[in-house]
Amino acid sequence: MSAMFQTNHKGNIERLRKDIARHGDNLILLKTEADRLDKSILDLQASLVKDRSSSVPSNTDGKSASHSEEETRKQILEQRNSAAGILCWMKTHHAILASNLPLINDVLGVVATLASVDNDNISRLLSEYLGLEAMLGIVCKTFLGVSALEKYDGDGLISTSSGLHGLASSTGRNINGRFLVICLEDLRQETYLFVVVFAVFLSQILDRCFIILNRPYVGGVVNNDLQKKLALPEPKLPNGKRPSGFIDFAVNMLNLDNSNLFCVTSDGYGLRETLFYHLFSQLQVYATKTAMISALPCITHGALSLDGGMIKKNDAFFLGDRKDAEVRFPVISEGRDLPATSCQTEDKIKLLKWERHSIGQDIGREQRLLEKTKANLKSLGD
Incomplete structure (x- = not known):
């Protein structure tokens, strides 16, 4: 002993x-x-x-x-009566004020704004795969931040004068329908990802709130990789060979800003291990539909192909023409210049101060x- x-x-x-x-x-x-x-x-x-x-x-x-970051922001702003649209409007036009509001002080951002990709085709594919609801998901660091977004009266009805609904009312808008909130928090000595879906029209809180728990990816990251990509095992066919046409896992095809690479959760996990691993899991990306179909024996969490093929986790095939996503990930751009006008420069300063x-x-x-x-x-x- x-x-x-x-x-x-x-x-x-x-x-x-x-x-x-x-x-x-x-x-x-x-x-x-x-x-x-x-x-x-x-x-x-x-x-x-x-x-x-x-x-x-x-x-x-x-x-x-x-597709630039500015265009992604405009797409979100076009969703006028969405929670993400209200939040983005506040951060764009009143960044300093918003950064001091307890209501949204804990908000990390909207899913679509938290990563970029290398080209337009990848942007369209990944954005279409996630869908509009997930792309407009609001990401909070703690559960207290989630709780601040929506308040209820004594009868369990949503208070339209407080929380994010109150903020929407102050801008002359209403939040229509459900909105997705993703919370990254350390609970019970382990880090879980909480997905909380708020429904506006149901009267009971328990009917309005659904929680899905998933552990973050704990398999480590690729050594000496500046983007801290996940060390996921490569797919293998039954014969032990790497499938032809396999490019990468979708979760590793996202580019994260330095501020989002480290210490998003209290345990030090970044967005790739938590948020994006939850959204994409081990979704594989192939060069062509033909290569993707040939690799079916080793596809366990869905797959995409650069020519528009899509297989979901439940082995459902999506056929037909692509549908252009309403909100897309921005495409990374090297060597961007400073804003051309003083107005743009002031907006950039506000956003940097928020960050x-x-x-x-x-x-x-x-x-x-x-x-x-x-x-x-x-x-x-x-």
Whole structure:
């Protein structure tokens, strides 16, 4: 028993040391990102004077070569009576005010705005696969943030004067129908993903709220990968070979901003391990429909093909022409210039300040976790 106790004791000490190292690394990365944001904000503020004295002609056709972040934001704003549309409107037009509202202070963002992809075709495929409801899903960091979005009266009816419904009323709008809220929170010593679906027209709270629990991906990430892609095992055919035409898993084809790569949850898991793994799981992407069909023996969580093929998790095949998604992931663009007008620059500053505020909260949470882990290690006599 003594030997077993010593073995467990050493194991606990080693685990805590690794946790301390992980939290320390996360803090370094978060603080680096905070410094970058601070510098970007200062640079943009300094450029305002120049922007106001000059202008850059817009494109003659008024269109960009790819689907930009701005276009994604416009698509969300077009959903005027959706919860995501109201939230995006507040962040766009009143970013500083919104960042100080307890109601949405815990909101990380809308699913469609939390990742980008490499090209338009991938954007269309992944957005169509998820569908409009998921693309407009609101992501909160804690369950308290979820609770703040919707309030009820004594009869269990939704209060239209408080929460996100009250915010919508203040803008002259109403939230129509259900809206999806995804919560990332550490409960019962393990991290779960809560999906809470709010229904507007049902009178009982229990009828209005459905909770689905899923563990985050705990299999680790690819070594030395800057995007921290998930270390998912490659699909294998019955003969042990890699299927021809397999490109990647959808969850690893998303590009995340630095602010979303680290420490989204209190356990230090990022959006890829939690939110996007929940949404896409091990969805496979193939070059062609033919390759996808040939790989059916090793497709367990659905598949897409670059020429428009789609298989859902339940082995349902989707045939016919593609339907262009109403809200799509933005396409990553290298070397983007600063906004051409002072108005755009001011909007960019507001959004950066919103992001910087969120990073500050993550730093505080990571610092608390580091201190708690150090205290636990000390209590073991190390």
